[in-house]
Amino acid sequence: MxxxxxxxxxxxxxxxxxxxxxxxxxxxxxxxxxxxxxxxxxxxxxxxxxxxxxxxxxxxxxxxxxxxxxxxxxxxxxxxxxxxxxxxxxxxxxxxxxxxxxxxxxxxxxxxxxxxxxxxxxxxxxxxxxxxxxxxxxxxxxxxxxxxxxxxxxxxxxxxxxxxxxxxxxxxxxxxxxxxxxxxxxxxxxxxxxxxxxxxxxxxxxxxxxxxxxxxxxxxxxxxxxxxxxxxxxxxxxxxxxKTLAVRMRQHETNAFAVARFLQDHPRVSQVYFPGLPQHPNHEVARRQMSGFGGMVSFRLKEGNRESVNAFVKKLKVFSLADSLGGVESLVCFPMVMTHDAVPEKQRLELGITGDLLRLSIGIEGIDDLLADLKQALA
The missing domain is CATH 3.40.640.10 (Type I PLP-dependent aspartate aminotransferase-like (Major domain))
Structure with missing residues (x-):
C-alpha cells in the first residue's frame, strides 16, 4: 500500500x-x-x-x-x-x-x-x-x-x-x-x-x-x-x-534543496550542511538509505560571531527564531545556546557547534518568499 x-x-x-x-x-x-x-x-x-x-x-x-x-x-x-x-x-x-x-x-x-x-x-x-x-x-x-x-x-x-x-x-x-x-x-x-x-x-x-x-x-x-x-x-x-505527512515532506524537501543551493552560492556563507548536496561527505550513504533528504539545512556565516548571527536573525521576516522543527512554518535556530545549551562547552566546540552555526527548519511556504527573506537578511 x-x-x-x-x-x-x-x-x-x-x-x-x-x-x-x-x-x-x-x-x-x-x-x-x-x-x-x-x-x-x-x-x-x-x-x-x-x-x-x-x-x-x-x-x-x-x-x-x-x-x-x-x-x-x-x-x-x-x-x-x-x-x-x-x-x-x-x-x-x-x-x-x-x-x-x-x-x-x-x-x-x-x-x-x-x-x-x-x-x-x-x-x-x-x-x-x-x-x-x-x-x-x-x-x-x-x-x-x-x-x-x-x-x-x-x-x-x-x-x-x-x-x-x-x-x-x-x-x-x-x-x-x-x-x-x-x-x-x-x-x-x-x-x-x-x-x-x-x-x-x-x-x-x-x-x-x-x-x-x-x-x-x-x-x-x-x-x-x-x-x-x-x-x-x-x-x-x-x-x-x-494524514498529510507525505505531501508536507515532499514540499519540505523541495524547498530545502532550493535553500541549500542558494546558501551554497552566497558570499557570506562559508559552509552548508544538507545531505542532498553532492558535496555533503555522506551524500552517497544518504542516497542509499533514504528516499529523500528531508527539510533541514544548517550553515555557517563567514563572520563567525554571535553578533553577526544575531543581526541576521533579527532581519528575517518569514523565518522565525525558535526552537523545534518540522512544522509548516520556517524556523531558524542558533544551536549553541538553544538546542545544545545542555552540552558542555568543551564538547560543543569540539563538535563544531559554534557561534557561526545556524540551523534552518525549512517550511512549506512559497520558495520565492523564503529565498527573498534569506537574501535580504544576508545583505
Whole structure:
C-alpha cells in the first residue's frame, strides 16, 4: 500500500458506533466495566485509550513495525528506551546528538551507573571500536542534529547484531516518509512526533516503534508505570498531522534543496550542511538509505560571531527564531545556546557547534518568499 494511503487509513477506520470518518477524541480517564474483569478492551487511559491506540497503529504501519507506543514527548520515548538498561551497562552514541539526549545521558542516566561513549559516526567501524563487554545499546541519530551527519544504519546494524547489542535510531529528522530504520536492521525506532509527524507546531509527543515482542512488552510496562503518555487531544492533533505527512515532506524537501543551493552560492556563507548536496561527505550513504533528504539545512556565516548571527536573525521576516522543527512554518535556530545549551562547552566546540552555526527548519511556504527573506537578511 502506498505511504500516503497508509497515513490516511491505517488505524483510522470509521467509528463503529457512529460512522464518523475521523477517529474521535476519547476524552475520558476511565472506562465502564460490565463486570469484574469484563471490559471492552479499555480500562484506564494511562494503560490505553482508543485515540492513542489509533495513533500507535498508524505510526507502526508507517515505520513498517509490528508495535507502536506513544509517549508524552520525544524525550519521554527516549527515557523508556534507556530504561531497558541496568547499572553498569554502556551506550555507544553519535557525538553530534540532540542536546536533550545528552542531558538525559549525562545528568540522569549517569546517576544510575550507565556510561556513554561518543563517536563521530561517519565511519561505522568507529562503533565497532567503541563497543565493550558491557555495551548493551547503540543510539543513533541520522541525520544528526544539527550538523546533518548521515550514519550508515545498515553497516552499524550488522556490527550491533554480531556483537549482541541493540540498535536504536532516532528517525525524527527523516521521518518514516524518507527513511525506515527497521528495514535497515535497527531494533528500535524513536520519533519526536512533535516535529514532522504532527507537523503543525501545536503539540508535543513521541513514539517508539519496533518488531520484537519481548522488548515491546517491557517498553509497554515502562509506558504504563512511568505514565508519560500523551492526552487524547494531543494524540488527535498528531493523527491529523499524520494524514498529510507525505505531501508536507515532499514540499519540505523541495524547498530545502532550493535553500541549500542558494546558501551554497552566497558570499557570506562559508559552509552548508544538507545531505542532498553532492558535496555533503555522506551524500552517497544518504542516497542509499533514504528516499529523500528531508527539510533541514544548517550553515555557517563567514563572520563567525554571535553578533553577526544575531543581526541576521533579527532581519528575517518569514523565518522565525525558535526552537523545534518540522512544522509548516520556517524556523531558524542558533544551536549553541538553544538546542545544545545542555552540552558542555568543551564538547560543543569540539563538535563544531559554534557561534557561526545556524540551523534552518525549512517550511512549506512559497520558495520565492523564503529565498527573498534569506537574501535580504544576508545583505
Amino acid at each position: 502506498d505511504f500516503s494511503t497508509m497515513a490516511i487509513h491505517e488505524g483510522q477506520a470509521p467509528d463503529a458506533a457512529t460512522g464518523a470518518t475521523v477517529v474521535p477524541v476519547y476524552q475520558t480517564s476511565t472506562f465502564t466495566q460490565q463486570g469484574i474483569g469484563e471490559h471492552k478492551g479499555f480500562e484506564y487511559s494511562r494503560l490505553s485509550n482508543p485515540t492513542r491506540t489509533a495513533l500507535e497503529v498508524s505510526l507502526a504501519a508507517l515505520e513498517h513495525a509490528r508495535y507502536g507506543l506513544a509517549f508524552a514527548s520525544g524525550l519521554a520515548a527516549e527515557h523508556a528506551v534507556f530504561s531497558l538498561l541496568n547499572p553498569g551497562d554502556h551506550i555507544v552514541t553519535v557525538a553530534n546528538v540532540y542536546g536533550g539526549t545528552v542531558r538525559l545521558f549525562e545528568r540522569l542516566f549517569s546517576r544510575y551507573g550507565i556510561t556513554f561513549s561518543y563517536v563521530e559516526g561517519s565511519d561505522a567501524q568507529e562503533f565497532e571500536g567503541a563497543i565493550g563487554s558491557n555495551t548493551k545499546l547503540i543510539w543513533l541519530e541520522t541525520p544528526t542534529n544539527p550538523l546533518l551527519t548521515i550514519v550508515d544504519i545498515e553497516a552499524v546494524a550488522s556490527i550491533a547484531r554480531a556483537r549482541g547489542v541493540l540498535l536504536a535510531v532516532d528517525n525524527t529528522f527523516a521521518s518514516p516518509y524518507f527513511q525506515r530504520p527497521l528495514e535497515l536492521g535497527a531494533d528500535i525506532v524513536v520519533q519526536s512526533t512533535t516535529k514532522y509527524i504532527a507537523g503543525h507546531s501545536d503539540v508535543i509527543g513521541g513514539a517508539v516503534l519496533l518488531n520484537d515482542a519481548s522488548i515491546y512488552e517491557e517498553l509497554r510496562f515502562f509506558q504504563n508505570t512511568i505514565g508519560a503518555i500523551p492526552g487524547p487531544q494531543d494524540v488527535w492533533l498528531t493523527l491529523r498531522g499524520v
